[in-house]
């Protein structure tokens with residue numbers, strides 16, 4: 165049987181956690197199938213960083229350095245990944261569900277005439293038509309899938325699969341890009357959001373809503389987030405009113421996240437908000453209304469005034485840090 | 489300019505999701521279906537382009553059976569010129585993309601707008617797959633789009649930790665999200681006009697589904713919430729610390 169192929173994308177010269185999750189997923193998949201995990205790295209990648217993949221179970225890296233540098237990232241990357249998949253005969257291609265994984269996966273799926281199995285959180289069963297399970301209906305349902313082609317392109321949900329180290333011997337092979345060259349679209353500029361942690365990748369998220377009364381009260385939310393190394397998020401109305409930047413808006417019509425810890429402060433827990441956060445592993449809710457719907461999916465709750473509770477949290481965390 | 493807006497027909501955002509007893513699909517009784525909110529951004533943007541003085545023909549399409557007609561009518565009421573129902577069940581994203589691409593092929597669309605993702609399936613795969621079939625560029629998760637000189641456009645798209653500013657040429661597939669336009673509410677005149685606008689049904693192209701859904705289920709139930717008094721905030725902090733969460 166052919167090996168499992170991972171698309172390992174580097175961002176600014178390093179592999180993010182999502183790639184390590186996808187690598188762990190790919191390795192576990194390969195073990196289950198009795199084959200090895202191989203990876204494709206596209207573009208100008210950092211060599212020292214590539215060595216890291218061996219720690220996460222990758223036994224061979226195909227490096228396509230000369231992939232069309234003038235192309236908008238997803239077309240050239242998809243061409244390079246497809247080329248390696250075809251050359252190695254891979255039937256299982258694994259990617260992240262980051263912005264770049266999501267852009268490349270659909271193109272590779274079509275090029276390979278594969279079955280797309282996306283946002284997976286558990287392994288696919290290679291023995292029975294690649295059976296797989298995923299969340300659907302914005303976290304309100306689960307869907308059990310079966311592939312109808314003999315090649316599958318899997319994307320692994322961010323924060324959906326636990327990273328573990330599986331050190332193996334690894335070698336790197338340079339392969340020449342056979343895809344097309346030519347300019348299709350160009351990235352003119354990248355505007356960095358505030359230096360904060362990226363929401364989709366964050367392990368912990370501190371989120372606040374209309375209960376905050378106004379944007380002037382956010383410094384304590386930011387302090388809490390920075391103390392525990394969390395990203396900040398907000399409910400839709402607070403972004404709509406301009407209290408917070410739009411990219412912080414989570415929910416059905418915002419970003420969907422599944423961090424290990426989600427702290428919701430002064431957010432009622434409307435169904436559209438929950439749709440974006442309900443798959444968080446631990447949910448803490450602080451709300452003065454005991455009937456707030458958010459408590460129904462909370463793991464920890466405090467019914468009380470956030471202007472009292474948040475300062476107490478800050479104080480307790482700082483005290484623990486000093487003591488610890 | 490010709491714009492195709494792809495619309496998915498999804499349960500209203502407030503729907504309590506319930507499945508059929510045999511778990512084969514969604515129990516649709518009492519469920520209101522709406523235009524997927526992300527697709528509404530695409531439709532609104534198409535209308536913005538028209539109102540900015542360009543001559544724009546807006547077609548909306550949906551892969552689905554006759555049950556999607558009211559959703560397409562609503563898109564006509566909001567302002568689309570004509571609607572097309574690609575008459576087959578939307579089995580899976582690859583199947584849907586193949587249907588839309590087969591329909592769009594040779595029709596000389598300049599732009600195809602889709603939503604960032606549909607709120608039922610949450611795949612976000614359809615736009616990239618349409619683009620690949622057509623050999624076009626796809627700009628996912630667009631938050632801003634401006635027409636420049638000739639066929640050139642400037643598009644902002646969301647990426648991890650920021651925004652990418654892209655210069656691209658028509659034809660293009662653009663998947664839309666918040667920021668690109670404001671949602672619109674159909675008015676009475678629009679609703680009346682929509683009744684007379686063309687809504688046609690086209691036959692699907694022959695292709696086997698790529699993915700089968702074996703069954704649906706509910707996510708595992710949550711444990712009960714553990715409450716703390718305001719005075720016990722430090723106990724909550726300790727609980728979170730002990731669990732290695734902070």
Ligand SMILES: Cc1cc2nc3c(=O)[nH]c(=O)nc-3n(C[C@H](O)[C@H](O)[C@H](O)COP(=O)(O)OP(=O)(O)OC[C@H]3O[C@@H](n4cnc5c(N)ncnc54)[C@H](O)[C@@H]3O)c2cc1C
Pocket residue numbers: 372373374375376398399400401402413414415416417418429430431432433434435436437440450451452453456468469470471501525
């Ligand atoms: C189509 C559609 C899509 C939508 N998509 C989204 C989405 O993606 N994300 C999203 O968030 N919303 C979305 N919404 C809006 C959603 O329905 C709610 O209106 C919104 O989530 C409410 O935001 P909130 O919880 O901040 O405000 P509110 O509902 O006003 O809640 C504020 C909460 O703060 C509490 N509070 C007030 N003062 C204090 C205090 N001093 N101490 C402690 N608690 C306090 C109150 O008890 C209340 O529960 C959508 C709506 C629609 C129609």
Ligand SMILES: Nc1ncnc2c1ncn2[C@@H]1O[C@H](COP(=O)(O)O)[C@@H](O)[C@H]1O
Pocket residue numbers: 493494495496497524526527549550551552578581584601602603604605606607609610611612613614615
């Ligand atoms: N059945 C469908 N008919 C028309 N367009 C669709 C359909 N399903 C998905 N799309 C389009 O593809 C986008 C992304 O959907 P998805 O990939 O399913 O998350 C949607 O916002 C729509 O624009």
